[in-house]
Amino acid sequence: MSGIVCAIRGGPTSQPTIERAIALAKETQLPLHFLYVVNLDFLTYSESSRVRHLSEEMHEMGELIVLSAQEKAAAEGVEAHGEVRHGSVGEEIINLCRDLQAEYAVLGRPGGEREEDVFTRERLQRFMGEIRQESGAEVVLPEEGPAT
Amino acid sequence: MRPAARMARLSLIVLFAFIAAAGWQYAVAASQSTPGDQFLMGRVLDPQDTPLEGAAIRLVDGQSGEVIAEALSQPDGRYALPITGDLPQDPLLMIERDHYKIFGQELGRDLLGVLAQGGTISLPSITLERQITAAFWIATLVFVLVLVLIATGLFHNTLATLIGVTLIYAVSYIGEHLHEGLYIFDFQRSLHYIDWNVIFLIMGMMIVIAVVEETGIFQWLAFFAYRISGGRPYILLPILMLITGVASAFLDNVTTMLLMTPITVQIALVLGIDPLAFILPEVMASNVVGVSTLIGTPTNILIGSFGQISFNGFLINLTPGVLLAFVGLILYSAYIYRKDLGGSQGASELLLERLSERSRIQQPEDLKKAGVVGAGMILLFILGERFHLLPAVTAIMGATALLVWIRPDIEKMIEAVDWTTLVFFLALFITVGAIQEVGLIGMIAALVGRVVGDSLLLAMLGVTWLSALLSMVIANIPFTAAMLPVVGFLTRTVPGAGSKALYFCLSVGSAMGGNGSLIGASANMVTAGISESAGYPISYAYFFKKGLPALLITVGLAFAWLLIRFL
Numbered sequence: 001m002s003g004i005v006c007a008i009r010g011g012p013t014s015q016p017t018i019e020r021a022i023a024l025a026k027e028t029q030l031p032l033h034f035l036y037v038v039n040l041d042f043l044t045y046s047e048s049s050r051v052r053h054l055s056e057e058m059h060e061m062g063e064l065i066v067l068s069a070q071e072k073a074a075a076e077g078v079e080a081h082g083e084v085r086h087g088s089v090g091e092e093i094i095n096l097c098r099d100l101q102a103e104y105a106v107l108g109r110p111g112g113e114r115e116e117d118v119f120t121r122e123r124l125q126r127f128m129g130e131i132r133q134e135s136g137a138e139v140v141l142p143e144e145g146p147a148t
Numbered sequence: 149m150r151p152a153a154r155m156a157r158l159s160l161i162v163l164f165a166f167i168a169a170a171g172w173q174y175a176v177a178a179s180q181s182t183p184g185d186q187f188l189m190g191r192v193l194d195p196q197d198t199p200l201e202g203a204a205i206r207l208v209d210g211q212s213g214e215v216i217a218e219a220l221s222q223p224d225g226r227y228a229l230p231i232t233g234d235l236p237q238d239p240l241l242m243i244e245r246d247h248y249k250i251f252g253q254e255l256g257r258d259l260l261g262v263l264a265q266g267g268t269i270s271l272p273s274i275t276l277e278r279q280i281t282a283a284f285w286i287a288t289l290v291f292v293l294v295l296v297l298i299a300t301g302l303f304h305n306t307l308a309t310l311i312g313v314t315l316i317y318a319v320s321y322i323g324e325h326l327h328e329g330l331y332i333f334d335f336q337r338s339l340h341y342i343d344w345n346v347i348f349l350i351m352g353m354m355i356v357i358a359v360v361e362e363t364g365i366f367q368w369l370a371f372f373a374y375r376i377s378g379g380r381p382y383i384l385l386p387i388l389m390l391i392t393g394v395a396s397a398f399l400d401n402v403t404t405m406l407l408m409t410p411i412t413v414q415i416a417l418v419l420g421i422d423p424l425a426f427i428l429p430e431v432m433a434s435n436v437v438g439v440s441t442l443i444g445t446p447t448n449i450l451i452g453s454f455g456q457i458s459f460n461g462f463l464i465n466l467t468p469g470v471l472l473a474f475v476g477l478i479l480y481s482a483y484i485y486r487k488d489l490g491g492s493q494g495a496s497e498l499l500l501e502r503l504s505e506r507s508r509i510q511q512p513e514d515l516k517k518a519g520v521v522g523a524g525m526i527l528l529f530i531l532g533e534r535f536h537l538l539p540a541v542t543a544i545m546g547a548t549a550l551l552v553w554i555r556p557d558i559e560k561m562i563e564a565v566d567w568t569t570l571v572f573f574l575a576l577f578i579t580v581g582a583i584q585e586v587g588l589i590g591m592i593a594a595l596v597g598r599v600v601g602d603s604l605l606l607a608m609l610g611v612t613w614l615s616a617l618l619s620m621v622i623a624n625i626p627f628t629a630a631m632l633p634v635v636g637f638l639t640r641t642v643p644g645a646g647s648k649a650l651y652f653c654l655s656v657g658s659a660m661g662g663n664g665s666l667i668g669a670s671a672n673m674v675t676a677g678i679s680e681s682a683g684y685p686i687s688y689a690y691f692f693k694k695g696l697p698a699l700l701i702t703v704g705l706a707f708a709w710l711l712i713r714f715l
Contacts, residue, residue, distance in 0.1 A: 010417070011683020042677030050406050052563065053361050054678075057410040060506055061682060064414045064499060071498050 004028070005137065006106040007035045007093045010065035017108035018069050020142035025078045030103060032080040034069045035096050036062035037089045059084050090127055097135035105137040186263060188229040188255075190271035192221045192243060195278055196590050196637045199225025202337065203245035203276065207231070210238035210254065221245075225273075231263055241271075246331060247283065247586050248276040278587045281329035283319070287582040290315045291630070294579055298623045299667065305623070306568045309575035313338075316582045333585045341581025345453040345540045347570055352543025353443055356525070357403050358564030359550045360518050364510035366395070366407040371507030374415050381421060381489040385429060386478045388412060392430040393437030393474060397444045398522075401434045401671035408434075409678040411507070418500050420493030423684050428694055429481035431675045432663045436477055436702050439659045440470040442529065442539055446573075447628040447658045452539065454632040455639070455651040459529035459539060465652050469709030473660065473702035480701050484694060514554050521550045573625075580629045589630065593637035604644040605715060611635060612653040612710070616703045619661030620668045628658045649714035656706045664699040666691040 006021035008014040018034070025032040038058040040051055066082035073080035085092040097105050107124070128139040188207060192200040203221040207229050208214060216239060217229040239260070243251040251274060255263075262269050290312050297308035316332050323330035369391050377384035388408075395404045408430055416423035438444035442452040442459045451457065482489065509515055525546035532542055551561065583589055600607040611631075618627055635654050639645045662669030666676060666688045672695075676686040 009681065009683040010413075011685075014683050039681065042680070043674070050361075050403065050564070050566075052560070054406050054410075057367075057407070058678070058681065061410040061413055061678075064417055064502060065682060067502055068417055068496070068499055071496060 002030055003100040003102040004030050004032045004104045004106060005035055005093065005097050005100060005102045006032060006069075007037070007089070008065065008069055008108065009036070010068075014069075014108055016142040017106055018072055020140060021106040022073050022076050022078050022080075024104060024106060024140060025073070025080070026076070028103070032073060032078055033096065033100060033102070034066045034073075034080055034082045035093065036066050036082075036084045037092045038062055038084060038086045039089055055086060059086070090130070094131055094134045097131060097137040102135065102137040104140050105131050105135070106140045106142070108142060186231045186266050187268045188217070188231055188241070188263065188271065189268065190227060191225045191273040192227065192245075193225055193273050193275045194248075194590060195275060196593050196633075197275070197640065198590075198633075198637070199223065200245060200248075200276060201225065201340065203227070203243050203248075205229060206242045206244075207255075208240050208242055209236040210240045211236065235260055235263060243274060243276065245276060246333070247279055247281065249279045251276055278590065280587065281331075282327060283330055283332045284586040284588065286319050286323075286330065287316065287332050287586045288588050290319075291579055291583045291588075291626075295622055295626060298626065299621065304568070306572040306575065309572055309579055309626075312579040312582075313575045316578065332582050337585070338578045338581055341584065342574055342577045343450070343453050345538055346449050346577075347573055348540035349443070349449055349453075349543045350446065350573065351565060351570060352540065352545075352547040353400070354565045354569075355547035355561060356518075356522070356543070356550060357399050358561050359514065359554060359556060360399075360522070361403070361407055361564075362511060362556070363515040363518060364508065365515055366391075367411045367507045368509050370408065370411040370415060371503060374418075374503075379419060379492070379495050381419060381425070381492050382482065384415070384419075385426060385482060385485070385489060388415075388426055389429050389433040389474075389478055389481070393433040396434040396438035397441045398526075401431075401438050401445060401669065402674050404434050404438075405431055405671045405675045406678070409675050410682075413679065413682045413684070414499075414503055417682075418495050418503055420496065421491060422488045423679065423682065424686065424690075425485035425488035427675055427679055427684075428686070428691070429477065429485070431669075431671055432477055432481070432695065432698050432702075433474065434671055435662045435669055436473050436660055436706075437470055439655055439706075440467045443543075445655075445659045446625050448655055449539075450625070450628050450632065451651050451655050454636065455648055457648055457651060458533040460533060461648070462652075462655070463530075465648075465713060466655065466706075469656065469706040469713070472705040472709055476701045476705045477698060480698055484697075514556075517553050518550060521546055521553065524549070576626055576629055580626065583630065584633055589633045590637075593634040596634055597638060597641055600638065600642060602643050604642050604649065605711070607638050607642045607645060607650055608653050608707075608710060608714070611638070611650050612657040612703065612707050615654050615657030616661035616664070616699060619658050620664035620699070624658040624662055624669065628654060631658075644714070647714055649710065652710055652714075653707075656703060656710065660703045660706060661699060663695045663702065664692070665695060668695070 004021055004025055006017060008018060021032055038055060040055060043051060062084040066084060070080045070082050083096060093105060131137055131139050192203045194200050201221055201223045204218065205221060205227045206218040207216045209216060216235065217231055219227045219229050221227045239255050241253045241255060259269050294308050294312040297303050297311065298305050303311065317335065319330050320332045320334060370388065373384060373387040373391060377387055392404060392408050409427055412426045412430060413423040416426055439448065440462065442448055442462045448462060452462065525542055528537060528542040529539055532539065596610065600610055615631060631654055635650045638650050639648060662672065666672050666686065672691065679686050
């Protein structure tokens with residue numbers, strides 16, 4: 001197994017996650033992959049006809065967010081790869097971990113207004129178990145190091 | 149199939165069902181005309197002096213109760229009872245209509261004499277008195293339920309209004325058998341409340357927008373703004389607000405923000421500043437400047453159609469006020485985000501290079517064609533009123549011209565039309581029609597009329613600020629649809645309001661009021677969704693803190709202009 005997957009969303013809350021992933025890449029010398037997932041669920045209760053076009057725009061925005069993380073890694077001497085996927089955030093993190101046979105998955109804990117976006121401790125624990133079970137990757141949280 | 153696509157297809161089916169039903173209804177109405185030699189004519193009005201359609205007018209024998217002649221009042225409230233043969237000694241004129249008390253009047257001997265000699269009589273207008281039945285409370289509850297479902301987001305807006313329509317029909321058709329007072333209206337009557345001008349105008353503009361958005365013009369414009377500002381946030385902010393505002397005056401606000409937000413986030417990331425410092429002023433500019441044209445907001449489309457206000461009408465009467473409000477908003481935004489705007493870490497070369505690669509016109513030929521057709525449409529919107537060309541017709545003509553000239557993938561174009569929104573409007577018209585039918589709107593109109601009395605100033609103050617504050621918590625489209633008959637009544641009764649000043653007050657209040665809270669406008673919610681996806685969530689409290697002062701400033705300035713213009 002090889003590689004580190006770091007799921008990011010951009011913004012200040014993602015910075016500790018990015019820094020932890022870069023530090024881990026330095027420690028382990030494993031290739032680092034930043035992942036941004038385009039998810040348009042917020043359109044469910046409002047406009048729905050612009051999904052295709054907005055999806056393209058969000059993809060480009062995601063690429064820029066990933067590129068800025070790559071730029072930060074490069075500044076630390078770490079060469080990182082970037083990937084933008086579409087769909088459910090959880091599923092796509094697991095899919096990429098599986099595709100890359102990743103050893104680590106670095107996750108943040110985004111806070112948001114909407115209930116479904118908030119990784120509560122319980123929900124996060126469940127998701128970490130899912131990642132381990134589905135892909136074999138060990139989950140790392142920025143504030144705690146490798147989770148047990 | 150994606151849920152959104154499935155919803156769109158179902159909506160399309162519902163839309164065509166409504167159109168077919170409306171066509172059949174008009175065919176039936178046309179076949180009911182009855183010729184006659186002599187007539188008893190008159191007009192039926194409601195308590196707000198609005199013509200009453202569909203009242204059953206009968207001339208009956210006062211002794212036997214036998215019906216001598218009958219007719220239905222027309223959309224202008226007029227009726228003509230065909231009189232044939234001899235009249236009884238004491239004929240009685242009876243007028244019946246659901247949700248009104250039965251009216252009965254004996255015809256005097258002098259009138260009978262005229263009729264006996266083969267003459268035609270025109271009676272004075274008759275005003276029917278309202279009757280509050282169980283249907284009144286049910287229609288009111290259904291409307292409140294729809295507002296709650298929309299506000300809480302428990303159901304899609306379209307589904308919420310369709311639930312309302314279904315409840316209204318269920319109560320009318322099934323409940324009527326249990327209790328007569330439960331009847332609200334039937335399917336045919338409900339179709340009278342649908343404003344097809346609004347539906348076709350929105351549909352036409354959606355097709356035009358679908359073509360324009362593919363060209364990449366918004367991305368190019370935003371990046372162009374970055375270049376001419378030299379990357380200085382204080383200069384970039386008003387330019388981005390101006391682009392968003394002007395786009396919102398011709399496209400709907402939600403589409404404008406869907407197109408502007410992702411590119412704005414990218415520009416902010418390149419500059420290393422908080423994207424909210426640009427995004428929030430942009431969405432507020434969208435809510436403010438969109439008010440200046442007939443097609444800028446769905447609420448203006450509703451107001452324009454109901455109040456028969458032309459494209460020029462909005463432009464002339466609102467643009468100066470909107471400009472005032474816009475300048476106020478720019479100054480306010482620059483002030484509240486002064487720390488962010490002053491804290492740029494300088495552009496990242498790598499990110500800037502990537503952004504510049506992306507921000508090119510994707511389809512220059514299509515953009516030129518869209519520009520030509522768009523200019524033609526604006527010209528027709530402006531000149532159209534001279535030859536009674538409805539805005540809906542201009543929109544459909546423009547959309548068709550674009551489709552014929554550009555020949556885009558028609559599947560993509562059909563997909564881009566938001567059928568769910570069109571069905572939302574259809575269902576909304578029926579839901580609001582139900583509360584109109586049972587008398588709730590009339591009651592509110594009478595109450596507001598009593599409060600404002602003969603004062604245009606008080607009426608303008610009430611309509612503007614009430615709609616602005618209520619639009620913070622109630623979806624502004626259903627609110628505006630419900631308020632229109634009230635404003636129509638005030639326009640007829642308040643001295644000096646014939647200038648349609650109150651319609652412009654409603655336009656300003658309902659659209660700019662959306663700035664007061666995150667749920668105040670759909671564009672706010674969409675912007676917040678995109679922003680959160682980029683890691684910059686906009687909380688309800690954050691939006692309220694920044695938005696409420698913006699509401700007070702912009703509505704205040706626009707209202708000041710309305711006072712100068714109309715008082």
